[in-house]
Amino acid sequence: xxxxxxxxxxxxxxxxxxxxxxxxxxxxxxxxxxxxxxxxxxxxxxxxxxxxxxxxxxxxxxxxxxxxxxxxxxxxxxxxxxxxxxxxxxxxxxxxxxxxxxxxxxxxxxxxxxxxxxxxxxxxxxxxxxxxxxxxxxxxxxxxxxxxxxxxxxxxxxxxxxxxxxxxxxxxxxxxxxxxxxxxxxxxxxxxxxxxxxxxxxxxxxxxxxxxxxxxxxxxxxxxxxxxxxxxxxxxxxxxxxxxxxxxxxxxxxxxxxxxxxxxxxxxxxxxxxxxxxxxxxxxxxxxxxxxxxxxxxxxxxxxxxxxxxxxxxxxxxxxxxxxxxxxxxxxxxxxxxxxxxxxxxxxxxxxxxxxxxxxxxxxxxxxxxxxxxxxxxxxxxxxxxxxxxxxxxxxxxxxxxxxxxxxxxxxxxxxxxxxxxxxxxxxxxxxxxxxxxxxxxxxxxxxxxxxxxxxxxxxxxxxx
Numbered sequence: 069x070x071x072x073x074x075x076x077x078x079x080x081x082x083x084x085x086x087x088x089x090x091x092x093x094x095x096x097x098x099x100x101x102x103x104x105x106x107x108x109x110x111x112x113x114x115x116x117x118x119x120x121x122x123x124x125x126x127x128x129x130x131x132x133x134x135x136x137x138x139x140x141x142x143x144x145x146x147x148x149x150x151x152x153x154x155x156x157x158x159x160x161x162x163x164x165x166x167x168x169x170x171x172x173x174x175x176x177x178x179x180x181x182x183x184x185x186x187x188x189x190x191x192x193x194x195x196x197x198x199x200x201x202x203x204x205x206x207x208x209x210x211x212x213x214x215x216x217x218x219x220x221x222x223x224x225x226x227x228x229x230x231x232x233x234x235x236x237x238x239x240x241x242x243x244x245x246x247x248x249x250x251x252x253x254x255x256x257x258x259x260x261x262x263x264x265x266x267x268x269x270x271x272x273x274x275x276x277x278x279x280x281x282x283x284x285x286x287x288x289x290x291x292x293x294x295x296x297x298x299x300x301x302x303x304x305x306x307x308x309x310x311x312x313x314x315x316x317x318x319x320x321x322x323x324x325x326x327x328x329x330x331x332x333x334x335x336x337x338x339x340x341x342x343x344x345x346x347x348x349x350x351x352x353x354x355x356x357x358x359x360x361x362x363x364x365x366x367x368x369x370x371x372x373x374x375x376x377x378x379x380x381x382x383x384x385x386x387x388x389x390x391x392x393x394x395x396x397x398x399x400x401x402x403x404x405x406x407x408x409x410x411x412x413x414x415x416x417x418x419x420x421x422x423x424x425x426x427x428x429x430x431x432x433x434x435x436x437x438x439x440x441x442x443x444x445x446x447x448x449x450x451x452x453x454x455x456x457x458x459x460x461x462x463x464x465x466x467x468x469x470x471x472x473x474x475x476x477x478x479x480x481x482x483x484x485x486x487x488x489x490x491x492x493x494x495x496x497x498x499x500x501x502x503x504x505x506x507x508x509x510x511x512x513x514x515x516x517x518x519x520x521x522x523x524x525x526x527x528x529x530x531x532x533x
Contacts, residue, residue, distance in 0.1 A: 075382040076216065076389065079254070080231050105167070107322040112332025114249040115319055117339045120147055120310070121255060122395025123208030124454045125340075126347055126388050130371075131364035133351020137284070139294035140351060141344045142302040148340035149303070150310025155333035158311055160326045161473055171321060174314035174465075175410030181472040182480040184414055189487055191410040193464050194314060198402045199436065201457035203444035205232075205396040208365075210444070212388055215369040222445045229441040232396040233434055251390035258387025259346050261380055262372065266353045269375040279356040297508045304513040305455065308462035312469045315402040403436030404429045463494050463515035467523050482526040490519035 107115070125144045132140040162177060171177055179187040203225075210224025219227075270276045280289065292299065310316065323329045347368065354367035357375060361367060372384040408429040413420050420428070467490070468483040494515030497505065505511050 075379075076212075076385060079386045079389065105322055106324050107328060107332075108324060109328045109331035109335070111249060112320065112323050112328050113335040113339075114252045115322075116151070116316065116333055116336035117343075118249070118252045118255065118390070119315065119319065119395055120151070120336065120340055121343060121391045123205045123392050125343070125395075126391045127208040127211055127365055127368050128204075128454060129344070129347035130351040130354065130368035131366075133348035134355050134361065134364040134367040135351075136294050137280070137289055137352055137355075138291050138348060139298065140348045141291060142294065142299055143306070144344035144347065145341055146302045146306035147310045148337045148344065150307040151333055151337035151340060153307070154311045154316065154320075155330055155337055158470070158473065159320050159329045159333055162317060163320055163323060163326055163329050165473075166321045172318070173405045173409045174312075174317045174469075175406060175414070177317075178468070178472070178483070179410075179414065182468075182478075182483045186468070186480055186483045186487070187410055187414060189484060190464060190468075191406045193460060193487070193491065195403065195406055197457040197460035198315075198399055198406070199440050199443055200447070201454060202396060202399040202403065202436065202440035203447050204454050204457075205392045205399065206441060206444035207447060208392045209389065211365060212369045212385055212392075215366065215373050216385065225441050225444040228392065228396070229437050229444075232393055232400060233437040251393060254383075254390040255387045258383045258385075258390070259343075262376055262384035262387070263346070263349065265376045265380050266350060266371055270353050270356050276353065276356055280352060284355075300508060300513065301510045304510060304516060305458050305462065308466035308516065309458040312465040313402075313461060314406065314465075315399060318401065318405060399440075400433050400436055403440075404433035407432035407436070459494070459512040459515070460491070463490050463512055463519060466516060467519040471523055477527060477531050478523060479530045482523060482530055485526055486519050486522045489522045490515045493518045 121144075125147070129140060129143050132143050165171065165177065165180070169176075169180055171180065175187040175191050178190055206225040206228040207221070209228030210219070210221045213219045213224035213227065214221065267273065267276065270279070277289075294302075320329050320333065323332065350368050350371050351364075353375070354361065354371050358367070358370055361370065368388060369385065372381045372388070376384060408425060408431075412428050412432075413425060417424070464487050468478070468486050471478045472483065494511050497514050498511040501511065503511065505514060509517070
């Protein structure tokens with residue numbers, strides 16, 4: 069057994085054991101769902117940054133960096149921009165409402181502000197999208213195991229699903245926030261240690277730059293190389309999603325006060341902006357050393373295995389695994405709370421006890437994890453799965469959430485009209501244009517514009533009534 073495989077197995081077992089130990093403090097549904105509303109700035113920062121640095125921010129972003137170089141920064145950088153808006157505007161406002169009304173999920177807010185029909189429609193839509201993004205994390209884990217062990221994709225997806233279900237199902241947000249802090253340390257240390265070794269293996273900055281410039285046109289080394297349409301597409305797809313993501317909103321519900329929300333999420337935003345350069349760097353290194361990769365999403369694990377010393381490579385691979393696992397538990401959090409609170413408790417069993425709700429939350433996490441494993445085996449790529457989720461999230465939730473948070477005018481009918489209408493238009497445009505959109509506007513940009521237009525069209529009617 070190789071050193072890399074041995075250390076990875078030890079790391080995965082350690083994460084499961086640590087999660088199970090921490091989960092012994094979980095006694096009530098509120099501990100599982102919002103960590104008792106007792107997370108300080110440090111744990112908010114750790115659980116947010118660990119959740120946001122996942123498959124798309126590592127394996128996926130390195131694949132984009134392999135193809136686009138520096139302009140791939142926008143993929144992760146836009147998440148940082150969205151986080152800044154969440155930290156300073158949306159987050160504190162929605163935290164106050166959650167504290168006052170004892171909210172546990174994004175669905176609770178939609179129900180409070182509109183009605184349970186809006187809650188049910190959005191929860192059902194997001195369940196599909198959330199399964200896709202959890203599947204993406206498992207695909208990324210399978211990529212690593214494919215390079216290190218030679219396992220086929222399905223085996224890697226199954227192993228990843230088992231690990232994340234094991235520690236999250238036991239303790240929910242209480243466990244995940246503390247496990248995320250450990251994972252974040254591995255992430256940051258692993259990537260930082262790997263950078264100089266990868267650079268040395270490429271012959272230094274000068275040699276790396278010369279290799280890239282001789283093989284690509286000048287735009288490859290430009291932050292704007294993807295072009296205005298590409299940058300706009302990233303902004304529209306990612307910024308709204310990181311403002312209204314149910315998983316992130318529910319994590320900030322666990323903050324002990326507004327100060328924790330502002331400080332923790334702002335630090336997360338800064339971290340994302342800086343980290344955005346890391347996968348880009350590894351993508352460029354991969355292109356310089358392996359210019360004929362059949363699948364760009366193999367760029368990052370290929371660098372870690374082929375270019376780094378065994379010990380450093382193992383640490384770097386543990387960093388990537390940490391990223392995928394931490395994002396997986398955040399997504400599993402969305403799945404379990406959406407099913408248990410937004411659907412089960414609200415529609416099927418309103419008088420469910422704390423003990424029963426905890427049982428259903430854990431069962432929902434297992435069910436969601438198993439479905440995601442099956443979807444991961446079927447989905448062809450990481451970026452495709454992420455695009456489905458982020459696009460659906462922005463189109464369905466961005467306008468109704470902000471309109472409901474900052475105005476008392478829009479009513480439930482307007483919210484339903486906006487969600488159903490904008491998502492339907494997005495799907496039609498996507499199919500009609502084969503995903504390319506119209507002019508500089510992607511299907512998701514058109515969907516958000518339509519959401520704004522649909523809300524404004526009903527605004528005057530709601531204001532009068």
